[in-house]
Amino acid sequence: MNIASLIMEYKWILEICYALIISSICMVIVIKTDKFFKLSLHQGIRYFRNAFFFYGIAFIGRYIFGLFSDMNWQSALVIGFLFEYFLIMAGFFLLYSLIYKKIESPKEQHLTSLMNSKIIVFHVMAIILAILDQIFKGYSFMFFSQMIIFACASYIAYKNFKKNSKKEFPKFYFLATIIGFVAWSLNFAVALYLHWNQGILINIGMMNIVFFLLFLYGVLKVTQK
Amino acid sequence: MTAKKRERLDVIRDILNTIRESRQIKPTRLLYASNLSPQMFKEYINELLEKKFLKLDIDNKDKKSFSLTKKGQDFLMEYRVIENFIENFGL
Numbered sequence: 001m002n003i004a005s006l007i008m009e010y011k012w013i014l015e016i017c018y019a020l021i022i023s024s025i026c027m028v029i030v031i032k033t034d035k036f037f038k039l040s041l042h043q044g045i046r047y048f049r050n051a052f053f054f055y056g057i058a059f060i061g062r063y064i065f066g067l068f069s070d071m072n073w074q075s076a077l078v079i080g081f082l083f084e085y086f087l088i089m090a091g092f093f094l095l096y097s098l099i100y101k102k103i104e105s106p107k108e109q110h111l112t113s114l115m116n117s118k119i120i121v122f123h124v125m126a127i128i129l130a131i132l133d134q135i136f137k138g139y140s141f142m143f144f145s146q147m148i149i150f151a152c153a154s155y156i157a158y159k160n161f162k163k164n165s166k167k168e169f170p171k172f173y174f175l176a177t178i179i180g181f182v183a184w185s186l187n188f189a190v191a192l193y194l195h196w197n198q199g200i201l202i203n204i205g206m207m208n209i210v211f212f213l214l215f216l217y218g219v220l221k222v223t224q225k
Numbered sequence: 226m227t228a229k230k231r232e233r234l235d236v237i238r239d240i241l242n243t244i245r246e247s248r249q250i251k252p253t254r255l256l257y258a259s260n261l262s263p264q265m266f267k268e269y270i271n272e273l274l275e276k277k278f279l280k281l282d283i284d285n286k287d288k289k290s291f292s293l294t295k296k297g298q299d300f301l302m303e304y305r306v307i308e309n310f311i312e313n314f315g316l
Binding site: 036039040041042044045047048083097098156157160166168169170173175218219222225 | 233234237295299300303306307310311312313314315316
């Protein structure tokens with residue numbers, strides 16, 4: 001039995017491990033940043049924390065609940081919709097944490113960051129995109145929206161890196177957004193043109209883990225006393 | 226040339242630092258030291274009291290003064306880390 005067929009046979013174990021690794025990383029990031037948000041009430045930290053909270057939920061939901069529930073078409077539809085919704089919202093939150101200062105006034109205080117007059121636009125967009133993908137039975141709308149989000153995030157991260165070149169993390173943040181952009185673009189290509197090629201999908205999975213590890217490294221390193 | 230506007234976090238740090246340096250400080254002195262308008266000062270103080278970063282002491286002559294709580298002292302220690310985090314992540 002070669003490695004490729006071994007991987008295919010135990011794919012479900014790999015998927016659970018993949019989900020557990022990413023959701024654990026997200027959990028650590030959320031716990032660390034939540035502490036800082038509660039101390040400072042800084043809106044940027046709040047949105048950044050939300051991004052990883054949504055990523056965590058998306059991955060737990062998609063792989064763990066998806067594997068153990070009976071996958072009739074209704075539950076597959078609901079899980080697919082929720083996975084996309086949380087993943088798209090996570091991307092929106094990550095981008096919004098970088099641009100909220102240009103959109104919100106400094107005096108603006110919201111009771112909750114999960115639903116306010118600005119964030120509701122993202123909820124509506126995420127719901128529409130997730131529904132469109134369920135209707136067309138694919139992931140193209142999500143992939144394409146994430147490619148745009150990460151292209152914008154990469155540009156902003158690059159500007160931050162140039163502005164704060166003496167700081168340690170901005171270069172890694174930029175690198176992470178580039179990896180995110182490449183991973184989503186590959187996802188798009190694999191789904192549309194490469195018939196879900198398993199080899200490329202494994203590489204995308206590795207890239208996703210690197211993406212989350214970079215953020216974890218940043219959070220742990222920067223918050224080290 | 227205009228001075229850079231202080232961010233909300235910087236104002237909080239300045240207020241808490243002023244209180245820490247004096248240990249106890251009267252509201253009027255703190256208002257002058259904070260360099261804020263009375264309205265803004267009131268908003269910040271209310272927030273800091275609400276978050277239990279400082280406490281209002283009233284002596285038997287009915288004189289008021291502010292002092293730092295343990296949570297306020299912890300915040301000052303964490304402030305550097307939070308500031309570093311915000312700069313590094315472009316938030």
